Amino acid sequence: MNTPPAVPASSLPQGLRIAVLVPCHNEAATVAKVVRDFAAQLPHASVHVLDNNSSDATAERAREAGAQVQPVASQGKGNVVRRGFADVEADVYVLVDGDDTYDAGAAPAMVRRLVEEGLDMVVGARRDQQQAAYRPGHRFGNVLLTRCAGLLFGRSFQDMLSGYRVFSRRYVKSFAAHAQGFETETELAVHALQLRMPVVEVETAYGVRPHGSQSKLNTWRDGWRILMTIAKLFKSERPLLFFSLGFAICALSSLGLAMPLFETYVQTGLVPRFPTAILCVALMLLGFLLLACGLILDTVTQGRMEAKHLAYLAIPRLPGAVVRGGRQ
Numbered sequence: 001m002n003t004p005p006a007v008p009a010s011s012l013p014q015g016l017r018i019a020v021l022v023p024c025h026n027e028a029a030t031v032a033k034v035v036r037d038f039a040a041q042l043p044h045a046s047v048h049v050l051d052n053n054s055s056d057a058t059a060e061r062a063r064e065a066g067a068q069v070q071p072v073a074s075q076g077k078g079n080v081v082r083r084g085f086a087d088v089e090a091d092v093y094v095l096v097d098g099d100d101t102y103d104a105g106a107a108p109a110m111v112r113r114l115v116e117e118g119l120d121m122v123v124g125a126r127r128d129q130q131q132a133a134y135r136p137g138h139r140f141g142n143v144l145l146t147r148c149a150g151l152l153f154g155r156s157f158q159d160m161l162s163g164y165r166v167f168s169r170r171y172v173k174s175f176a177a178h179a180q181g182f183e184t185e186t187e188l189a190v191h192a193l194q195l196r197m198p199v200v201e202v203e204t205a206y207g208v209r210p211h212g213s214q215s216k217l218n219t220w221r222d223g224w225r226i227l228m229t230i231a232k233l234f235k236s237e238r239p240l241l242f243f244s245l246g247f248a249i250c251a252l253s254s255l256g257l258a259m260p261l262f263e264t265y266v267q268t269g270l271v272p273r274f275p276t277a278i279l280c281v282a283l284m285l286l287g288f289l290l291l292a293c294g295l296i297l298d299t300v301t302q303g304r305m306e307a308k309h310l311a312y313l314a315i316p317r318l319p320g321a322v323v324r325g326g327r328q
Contacts, residue, residue, distance in 0.1 A: 012112055016318075018045035019090035020107075022067070022098045023080040028056040030100035035065035037104035038096070042111070048088055049098065050080045058098075078179035078187070085172045091318055093172050097163040103205040110166045110202060115318055120171040120197040121188075123157055124164030126206035145226050149186065152234045153193045157201055161185045161226070164204055171197065174312040183229040190233050194305065195312055239301055243294030250287030254280045 012018075020038045024031050035047050049062035049069045059069045072083045081095065092111055096102050102124060110122045146160040163185065171192070179187045192199050235242045258280040261271060271277055 017090040018042055018092045019088045020045050020047045020094045021084040022049045022096055023077050024049055024058050024098035025052040026054045026056045027098040028058045028061050031058050031098045032061040032065040034098050034100050035062055035067040039066055041104045041107050050084050052080050076180040077182050078184035081184050082177035091169050093167040095165045101207050102164040106204045114166050118317055119199060120168045121192050121199040122166040123162050123201045124204035125159035125201045126162055127203045148230050157189055160189045170312055170315040173315050181225060183226045186226050186229045195309055239297035240294040243290045246290040247287040250283045254283035
C-alpha cells in the first residue's frame, strides 16, 4: 500500500461521469468545505450531499456550496449509502464522510487508478496526521474487526472501516446493501471479497475534526454492531463452516458426557444416569441437524453467489481500462 501521487483532474478521461456522495447528519460546520474541496479537485463531478435527518443547517450549507442535496429519511449511514447508490447514476462513485477529515486532494489519483487499472474499489486507508485524529480505541477496534473478517473470508484490508472509497459502476449497481448504520463499511468490504473483485488500498491523510464538529461514532456500540454484522455475514456467506462449528461443539459435548456412562455400562452393564444419556443423544441429534442445515444452506449460498456474480458481469467495465493489478 502506498500514497498515490498528486494527479490533476484534467488527466482523467473525458466524458467520465463522476459522482461524489457525501452522507451527512448534522455536519453544518464542515459540509460546505467538503463540497468545495471535492468540487475543486474533481471539477466535472457532481457532488451529492445525502442529508440524513439533520436538525441543523447542513442542507442549506451544502446547497450554498453548490451541492445537490438529497434527503434520506431512514436513519443510519447504511440506509444513506443504499439510497445514494440506487438513485445516483455515474461511471465512478466517490464516497466520503462529511466531517472534513479526509483529503480531497487524493481523489483524482484514486479515480485515475480505478479507471486505468480496471479496479472496482479503491480504499483510502487512513494515515493520521495527528494522534487525536484516530482515537486508540477506534484504531484497536478497526484492527480487531479487520482481522476477524480476514479469518472468516480468507483475506481482508488494512483499513476495512475507512469512510473514503472510490467505486466502479459495476460495484455500486451489484451491491445489495443490508446494513443500516456504520457497519455498512464492513458490508462494503465483504462484498468485494466475496466476488473476488480487483481492489487496492492507498494511503490517504486523515485529520482531526474541525472545531464545532462532533463525531457520531460510539466506540462500544458501533464496534458491537460491526462485530454482529461480521457474524451475520459469516452465517449467511459461509454457512457450512458456521454450522459445522455448531456440529463440532454438540458432538464433542455429547461424547464428553457419554464417556463416563459408557465406562459404567462396560463395567456393570447398567446405565444409572439415564437423564444424562438422553442429553447425550439429544446433543448428537442437534449436531447432525446443524450439519444438515449447513450442507443445505451452502448449496443455496453457492446459487446466490452465482446470481450476484452474473449481475456484476452484466454491467460493462469502464472503457479503456487496462487490468494490471489489485487483489484477485
